[in-house]
Amino acid sequence: xxxxxxxxxxxxxxxxxxxxxxxxxxxxxxxxxxxxxxxxxxxxxxxxxxxxxxxxxxxxxxxxxxxxxxxxxxxxxxxxxxxxxxxxxxxxxxxxxxxxxxxxxxxxxxxxxxxxxxxxxxxxxxxxxxxxxxxxxxxxxxxxxxxxxxxxxxxxxxxxxxxxxxxxxxxxxxxxx
Amino acid sequence: xxxxxxxxxxxxxxxxxxxxxxxxxxxxxxxxxxxxxxxxxxxxxxxxxxxxxxxxxxxxxxxxxxxxxxxxxxxxxxxxxxxxxxxxxxxxxxxxxxxxxxxxxxxxxxxxxxxxxxxxxxxxxxxxxxxxxxxxxxxxxxxxxxxxxxxxxxxxxxxxxxxxxxxxxxxxxxxxxxxxxxxxxxxxxxxxxxxxxxxxxxxxxxxxxxxxxxxxxxxxxxxxxxxxxxxxxxxxxxxxxxxxxxxxxxxxxxxxxxxxxxxxxxxxxxxxxxxxxxxxxxxxxxxxxxxxxxxxxxxxxxxxxxxxxxxxxxxxxxxxxxxxxxxxxxxxxxxxxxxxxxxxxxxxxxxxxxxxxxxxxxxxxxxxxxxxxxxxxx
Numbered sequence: 001x002x003x004x005x006x007x008x009x010x011x012x013x014x015x016x017x018x019x020x021x022x023x024x025x026x027x028x029x030x031x032x033x034x035x036x037x038x039x040x041x042x043x044x045x046x047x048x049x050x051x052x053x054x055x056x057x058x059x060x061x062x063x064x065x066x067x068x069x070x071x072x073x074x075x076x077x078x079x080x081x082x083x084x085x086x087x088x089x090x091x092x093x094x095x096x097x098x099x100x101x102x103x104x105x106x107x108x109x110x111x112x113x114x115x116x117x118x119x120x121x122x123x124x125x126x127x128x129x130x131x132x133x134x135x136x137x138x139x140x141x142x143x144x145x146x147x148x149x150x151x152x153x154x155x156x157x158x159x160x161x162x163x164x165x166x167x168x169x170x171x172x173x174x175x176x177x
Numbered sequence: 178x179x180x181x182x183x184x185x186x187x188x189x190x191x192x193x194x195x196x197x198x199x200x201x202x203x204x205x206x207x208x209x210x211x212x213x214x215x216x217x218x219x220x221x222x223x224x225x226x227x228x229x230x231x232x233x234x235x236x237x238x239x240x241x242x243x244x245x246x247x248x249x250x251x252x253x254x255x256x257x258x259x260x261x262x263x264x265x266x267x268x269x270x271x272x273x274x275x276x277x278x279x280x281x282x283x284x285x286x287x288x289x290x291x292x293x294x295x296x297x298x299x300x301x302x303x304x305x306x307x308x309x310x311x312x313x314x315x316x317x318x319x320x321x322x323x324x325x326x327x328x329x330x331x332x333x334x335x336x337x338x339x340x341x342x343x344x345x346x347x348x349x350x351x352x353x354x355x356x357x358x359x360x361x362x363x364x365x366x367x368x369x370x371x372x373x374x375x376x377x378x379x380x381x382x383x384x385x386x387x388x389x390x391x392x393x394x395x396x397x398x399x400x401x402x403x404x405x406x407x408x409x410x411x412x413x414x415x416x417x418x419x420x421x422x423x424x425x426x427x428x429x430x431x432x433x434x435x436x437x438x439x440x441x442x443x444x445x446x447x448x449x450x451x452x453x454x455x456x457x458x459x460x461x462x463x464x465x466x467x468x469x470x471x472x473x474x475x476x477x478x479x480x481x482x483x484x485x486x487x488x489x490x491x492x493x494x495x496x497x498x499x500x501x502x503x504x505x506x507x508x509x510x511x512x513x514x515x516x517x518x519x520x521x522x523x524x525x526x527x528x529x530x531x532x533x534x535x536x537x538x539x540x541x542x543x544x545x546x547x548x549x550x551x552x553x554x555x
Binding site: 001002003004007008009010011068127128129155156157158159160161162163164165166167168 | 207210295298299301302306315316317318319321322346347357358360361364365367374375376377378379380381383385387391392393401405406408409410411414531553
């Protein structure tokens with residue numbers, strides 16, 4: 001074979017652009033299987049659980065990894081895959097992860113991402129990053145790369161000026177070559 | 178087309194002409210691919226690296242390439258510390274029988290990556306699924322796989338958890354699509370990614386590049402040619418910048434068409450090279466009476482003139498009139514049907530990783546050329 005056996009795209013056409021620079025993540029997140037386990041844990045209220053679960057579900061439908069066949073999907077995600085209207089297959093959402101945003105003092109605002117079960121029984125994100133060791137729920141220390149924000153942000157500075165690059169783009173259109 | 182749409186690629190037509198044509202494909206034998214394309218690509222890439230090695234210590238070569246002298250040391254340091262590079266595309270004229278001839282090496286900001294690496298691959302999978310092509314049909318295409326591997330190594334050896342910023346200029350769907358495709362591969366490789374338009378890049382008091390939130394930019398993938406950056410206002414900040422650039426500064430040597438006469442000088446007579454000379458040199462007899470005049474710095478076939486016995490045979494207009502020129506022996510593209518066919522051979526890191534074919538109605542392929550998939554059979 002002179003070609004790859006499997007290829008996929010994970011963000012093109014589905015993910016919004018992350019236009020840089022946000023608060024530093026704590027490295028901790030809340031992971032739950034469903035609204036009931038979230039509410040039972042008591043860290044956030046049931047109504048927040050429900051609201052965040054719904055947000056995760058919407059995100060799941062929008063951005064879950066897509067596969068051409070069920071068997072390809074189940075190679076990556078062991079807990080079953082579903083066919084969607086486009087004819088493609090997506091993994092079944094098995095949980096959701098909440099992470100406090102901003103000051104994190106009140107936890108009033110969360111970033112939420114849908115979770116799936118990957119091989120080995122680990123919770124994984126749609127981009128197949130492993131969330132933590134095992135199938136743990138509640139407060140977990142998460143691998144920083146699964147969070148949508150950088151673990152070590154580049155340094156805060158003060159910009160003196162912009163538009164020092166790109167001046168020739170208008171004149172020359174698209175390049176490449 | 179619908180597939181391209183659903184994947185968010187809007188650049189399948191340019192000026193109303195189809196850019197992706199799924200009705201046709203080119204067919205190669207395995208030995209054509211391996212002996213006539215893959216092996217020469219690997220070899221020429223190594224020849225090019227040899228020339229970079231020479232050029233970094235040669236003021237004369239840097240001058241010939243019209244690289245501004247304030248950037249020479251940056252290039253030299255970038256080469257000596259082995260700044261990683263990801264990709265490039267060699268364009269060949271190849272008729273399936275005689276040796277492929279190198280037209281140029283787009284080593285800094287090559288286009289049509291997504292079509293070659295992903296869409297073409299998907300096309301073949303679907304053609305096989307729909308039984309329109311035999312199951313043993315193959316394709317020379319491990320481009321995306323190699324790209325992700327190169328990005329994994331980039332993270333491991335250089336970036337760690339620092340974000341890689343992706344940038345292109347505002348206003349081109351195609352450039353944006355290419356950058357987003359690249360970013361997709363980076364996410365799959367586990368990298369943290371950001372996006373910033375080239376125009377939005379800032380400079381801070383310490384002379385470091387910043388994003389829109391005033392954060393310094395640790396590493397930047399730029400779909401914007403080095404020669405543009407060097408001639409623009411912020412170019413002077415490049416030598417003292419701590420940003421790791423992809424492609425690295427040393428690629429400025431290879432993306433320059435001056436590499437063609439330098440290759441010919443060093444490897445004269447190589448079966449995959451065409452006789453090439455700087456315009457201001459006295460050309461050898463091997464150039465012949467029919468040759469192509471190309472600007473040192475140009476993209477997408479712009480400002481290329483085909484000369485025969487002192488007369489202009491064909492000319493592609495464009496904005497690149499301010500650099501020197503090279504002359505290259507005219508070796509017309511093969512014509513299949515009514516199309517002139519150009520083979521783009523991808524180099525990922527240092528490896529020949531696949532091809533993409535473009536065809537055009539004119540002998541000079543431009544950015545409006547059609548992309549045609551290929552298969553290997555027999």
